[in-house]
Amino acid sequence: MLRSRLQLAAVCSGLEAALFGAGLLMIGLLLGSSARAEPIRGAGSTFAAPIIAKWAENYRASRVDGGDFASPDWTVDYELVGSLAGVMRLDQPELDFAATDVPISHDELVKHGRQQFPIVLGxxxxxxxxxxxxxxxxxxxxxxxxxxxxxxxxxxxxxxxxxxxxxxxxxxxxxxxxxxxxxxxxxxxxxxxxxxxxxxxxxxxxxxxxxxxxxxxxxxxxxxxxxxxxxxxxxxxxxxxxxxxxxxxxxxxxxxxxxxxxxxxxxxxxxxxxxxxxxxxxxxxxxxxxxxxxxxxxxxGATYAVVPIEGQSPGRYRRVHDYFRLAFDTGARDAEALRYVPLSEPLVSEIKQYWLRQPAAGH
Known part of the structure; x- marks a missing residue:
């Protein structure tokens, strides 16, 4: 994916081409891109599906930032399958997060090498x-x-x-x-x-x-x-x-x-x-x-994101954090417009600290 991006940059001229290519390279590094660009994939709760979809729109718009280039890395592919099916699909290696309205126990999270944090209330x-x-x-x-x-x-x-x-x-x-x-x-x-x-x-x-x-x-x-x-x-x-x-x-x-x-x-x-x-x-x-x-x-209750950590490249789960960080920082009004309740600022701060801690299993 980085190779194709750099090839695209090469058609530009002079300093503009260099800046363009460097910017794309930095995005790739930040998002942990590997062989090819892919959307963030999630599945689960229908309870929170409307706000997850709205935040996905915001995420793509923020990353495009008015430009003409858009990467699949900046999109979210979310399946409305219900909380139970979403958590079950975490066994599929291509899934980046499940959304569930029923929190998973600490022991189960440790057993499977996963993180969990609330994303919205309703x-x-x-x-x-x-x-x-x-x-x-x-x-x-x-x-x-x-x-x-x-x-x-x-x-x-x-x-x-x-x-x-x-x-x-x-x-x-x-x-x-x-x-x-x-x-x-x-x-x-x-x-x-x-x-x-x-x-x-x-x-x-x-x-x-x-x-x-x-x-x-x-x-x-x-x-x-x-x-x-x-x-x-x-x-x-x-x-x-x-x-x-x-x-x-x-x-x-x-x-x-x-x-x-x-x-x-x-x-x-x-x-x-x-x-x-x-x-x-x-x-x-x-x-x-x-x-x-x-x-x-x-x-x-709360809807939770359950994120696989063990066995995943850091870039995979950091993309999920990136998406929800933007949702927490700029998406409160969208949540309220859809009649949800955004998380309080102290709770969001605790979640960001939780992301920085060493994963409980496999690391």
Missing amino acids: SVAVAVNLEGIAAGDLKLSGQVLADIYLGKIQSWADPAIKEINPDLQLPDVKILPMYRKDGSGTTHMFTQYLSSASAEWKAGYGADTLIAWPVGTGVEGTQDLVLAVKATRGAIAYAEYGQAERANLAFAAILNRAGRFVSPGPEGVRAAQDAVDWSKAQDFAVSLTDQPGEATYPIC
Whole structure:
């Protein structure tokens, strides 16, 4: 790749050619280029896919910097396959990072020679399709949600729902639960909340990326799940807040540990972020679900980048760091516009220090 770049520079004249060639050589060295230019390859979370795509646009634009030359090294090729599949694909040597909404344990990271750090925060909305019900009108508790997905509550006019919504005219319409049928970090966040609120759910199903759901209809991927809810009267499902909001879906206010009904959104996520001590968590592995605080939204979490280090050339994983460094430094407004919550400055500083430390395995 460097040879082809230098050949391109040779057609220029005088000092301009020398400067052009030197600049391309420096870029190649910084990015650790080897035989040929290739995109940064990632796979995983659909929860964070919109912001990963936006940051990829910014990364390419920043590296091109108004010029005519663009290298594949400056692009990001990201596959929306779900958190579980993304982590599984890390066994493929061509993958540079996985994005997962479920943090990997320190022991597993060490075993496989990988790094992990959060990249963005967000919330899971409980979306519904009920005529005359607007966003935030409906209130739901974790116990009621668990009973809906256990099949114990089957009508929107059920007394348990009416009891916490005395001012709503709820229709006697069958509840049609929907869920992600692919391995999903969003499912993990949602079922974590159900497990915290319902002993029956915790004992029978627990929290995981894949669940043997007792009732409901499975849909693959966040986008298709959102579309399915929009097309189905009486439906209920869980989805990343920004994607549900952009689809104009109504969503419920959810009961938190302080006994308050809180709507999904940035404010509730920031409150959850402030409730945890990231510095005490190995590899930043924390749960933001059901954190204390009156303003906290109880179904939220972080998306993590998991990066192979062992067996990789330094240039491979430093390209991933380069991409996320730019995202942290300049991408906060883009995250907020898409209804995510960017990481706090102290947390970003900790992540950059983490990158500088000796990898845990194989080095």
